[in-house]
Amino acid sequence: MNALAHCYNIADLREAARRRLPKGVFEFVDRGTEDEVALRNNRAAFERIKLRPRSLVDVSRRSMQTTLFGKPVGMPLAIAPTGAAGLCWYHGELELAKAAAAAKVPFTLATGAMTSMEEIAKEAGGRLWMQLYLWNERRYSYELIKRAENAGFEALILTVDTVVSPNREYNPRNGFNLPFHPNVRAISDMLAHPRWLAGVLTRYLTTTGMPRYENLPEQFRRKITADPSQKEITRQDTMDWEDVKRLRDLWPRILMVKGIMQPDEAVRAVEYGADAVIVSNHGGRNFDSAMASIDALPDIVEAVGDRATVILDSGIRRGSDIAKALALGAKAVLVGRATLYGTAVAGQAGALAALNLLGGELDKTMAYTACNTIDEIGPDLLYLPRDRNRMGLPETALA
Numbered sequence: 001m002n003a004l005a006h007c008y009n010i011a012d013l014r015e016a017a018r019r020r021l022p023k024g025v026f027e028f029v030d031r032g033t034e035d036e037v038a039l040r041n042n043r044a045a046f047e048r049i050k051l052r053p054r055s056l057v058d059v060s061r062r063s064m065q066t067t068l069f070g071k072p073v074g075m076p077l078a079i080a081p082t083g084a085a086g087l088c089w090y091h092g093e094l095e096l097a098k099a100a101a102a103a104k105v106p107f108t109l110a111t112g113a114m115t116s117m118e119e120i121a122k123e124a125g126g127r128l129w130m131q132l133y134l135w136n137e138r139r140y141s142y143e144l145i146k147r148a149e150n151a152g153f154e155a156l157i158l159t160v161d162t163v164v165s166p167n168r169e170y171n172p173r174n175g176f177n178l179p180f181h182p183n184v185r186a187i188s189d190m191l192a193h194p195r196w197l198a199g200v201l202t203r204y205l206t207t208t209g210m211p212r213y214e215n216l217p218e219q220f221r222r223k224i225t226a227d228p229s230q231k232e233i234t235r236q237d238t239m240d241w242e243d244v245k246r247l248r249d250l251w252p253r254i255l256m257v258k259g260i261m262q263p264d265e266a267v268r269a270v271e272y273g274a275d276a277v278i279v280s281n282h283g284g285r286n287f288d289s290a291m292a293s294i295d296a297l298p299d300i301v302e303a304v305g306d307r308a309t310v311i312l313d314s315g316i317r318r319g320s321d322i323a324k325a326l327a328l329g330a331k332a333v334l335v336g337r338a339t340l341y342g343t344a345v346a347g348q349a350g351a352l353a354a355l356n357l358l359g360g361e362l363d364k365t366m367a368y369t370a371c372n373t374i375d376e377i378g379p380d381l382l383y384l385p386r387d388r389n390r391m392g393l394p395e396t397a398l399a
């Protein structure tokens, strides 16, 4: 049976992914950190925000097409960097990148991906962004930047919200930490998911071998089962603003800083030459006390003004969430898990299904709020109750 046949929304894709993936892989993708407060709150924050429907406007020619950094996109969305697509599906990053190209949205390759940036650039087509973790031994990161430039990547995204490794307690409990040293629990978990075992792991082992971190410097390009031999490419707790300056000098194309939640930091990033800030709490995966990024967005939009592009991620599961982010001032959103679930269910077709579901829902939201174009999605769509506290939005969102 077609695995996508009964997937009518992202929650259905998540459920199908849960059935297909070993528990260790699924939880690595799906869960948050510590008590998962931030993860739940990302959704709660979106659900708190209400839109005011509008009618009696001809919306029959509405379109989700817009521009991002001056170039057309099929909808105001890009694929977030996630280091796990290659575990969800055989060469999952390439599948995801091809789906993005088909939907005319940019794809971001993570530093920790299992497909090399050169292969993505050669095979995927479409607009490609590269995510960077800045290692304590900077020269290795600079090598990676040079490779991304040579491979033709359009943008570099510096992630700044992962200075230490988060407490994802379920990973060791599942026997699924990286480096991956399968224990009895992990092995029986994999054996209990024969479709994944045959279609993903065995396929790797019988073709290209155990997946490796293909974007690491050659001497560190280890298998996911190998221990990191060098601390200089695992730690990143020395990063500071001088690094943003330095990256601006090194990288000639679009530069974004991802993981910003403070308005003054957003302004500083722009002053140091960033073309965009990505307001994000890493999908609730890193710091469990972090506020929802959608709650941080209005103050950042106000502080940045029209000096740079503001993008939002963390918690997008419905097309209406995209409209809410745009109404609060974001130019676009990134999606992480939504398309990973799709990739886990059916590779490229599954990732594309996720994008089409989100797009279809955004289209309906536009119809219900009488927006013919993406630019018409503005703050006037937000429902502002007289009792402002009921909505729980920051004051600036209500101004």
Ligand SMILES: Cc1cc2nc3c(=O)[nH]c(=O)nc-3n(C[C@H](O)[C@H](O)[C@H](O)COP(=O)(O)O)c2cc1C
Residues within 6 Å of the ligand: 028, 029, 030, 080, 081, 082, 083, 084, 110, 111, 112, 131, 159, 258, 280, 281, 282, 283, 284, 285, 313, 314, 315, 316, 334, 335, 336, 337, 338
């Ligand atoms: C499995 C997984 C791996 C991720 N890996 C990275 C990464 O390597 N670099 C990064 O900047 N963000 C990473 N992220 C965070 C995403 O880029 C994004 O911020 C987050 O997924 C957005 O939230 P959402 O999943 O609710 O859409 C990862 C997220 C997931 C789910």
